[in-house]
Amino acid sequence: MKRSGRTLKQRLQDLSYLPSYIGRARYFRGHGVHSPYVYKIVRQVFMQRKLYDADSAVYAALKGCDIPERRCTEIANLMTVCDYRSWVVDAMSEAEIIVLTLDTRYPHLEEYAAYARTIGATLCIMNPYNNRERWEVCQRIINDHPSTTVDNRAYLLVFNNHLPRQRFCL
Numbered sequence: 165m166k167r168s169g170r171t172l173k174q175r176l177q178d179l180s181y182l183p184s185y186i187g188r189a190r191y192f193r194g195h196g197v198h199s200p201y202v203y204k205i206v207r208q209v210f211m212q213r214k215l216y217d218a219d220s221a222v223y224a225a226l227k228g229c230d231i232p233e234r235r236c237t238e239i240a241n242l243m244t245v246c247d248y249r250s251w252v253v254d255a256m257s258e259a260e261i262i263v264l265t266l267d268t269r270y271p272h273l274e275e276y277a278a279y280a281r282t283i284g285a286t287l288c289i290m291n292p293y294n295n296r297e298r299w300e301v302c303q304r305i306i307n308d309h310p311s312t313t314v315d316n317r318a319y320l321l322v323f324n325n326h327l328p329r330q331r332f333c334l
Contacts, residue, residue, distance in 0.1 A: 202314060202332055209241045210316060210334065216244040222251050222263075229253060229265050231290060235318050239263065239288060242321075248286070263288045270298040277305045280324055287322040306331060 197203045215223060215237050223240040227233065239261075243251060248260040254268050256279050264276055264287070273289060280287040292302040292315065302320055306313050312327040313320065316334040 197332060199312065199327065199330060199332075201327060202312060202330070205242065205245060205314065205321075206334065208245045209238050212241055213237065216241050225251075225253055226263065229267070231265065232318075235290070239319075242288075246286070258283060259285055261286045261288060263290065265290050266294060270295075270301045273298070273301045274305060277309070277322060280322065281309075284324050286324060287320075289320040289322070291318070292320040293317060 197206055213234070217240065220240040220243075222243055223236045226236040226239060231239075242248075243261060246261075250259040251261045251263065252259040253263045254265055255262075256276065262276060262280050262285050264273065268276065277287055279285075289302060289305075291298070293299050305322060306315070306320070309322055310329055311325060312323045312330045312332070314323075314332045314334065315321075
């Protein structure tokens, strides 16, 4: 008899994610994050549910790209916290943050990462775990990147600024 509505096989399948959960638990709510910059992002962006700027154009643009409301709020708050003034979605142009949705296919992600590095922009790759090929490209970007990266499962932030080489999996 199924008490939770799930079979035993389905419940045991969740145990396969246990190593990932344990590895990410040390950064829960910013604990173990020794970078003040990333700690501020964890506390003021990832843990906030309200939109800081009520008149946020980036929020509306991301919402139009079928990105969940919570993620739109987080990225809009990231722009406020990091004091970014310019942004672009799925395009190579001068901006302080470049957001790549699922419309950008995985072979082009490395080109965007190289472009963001040359102009010093922050790269935000939505749904890095969407499929295996996309995640492998994201892992190559993380391994080759000289600055800080933050992976919170919903998107991957690749900072191209003065920060040292650090990897955070939240």
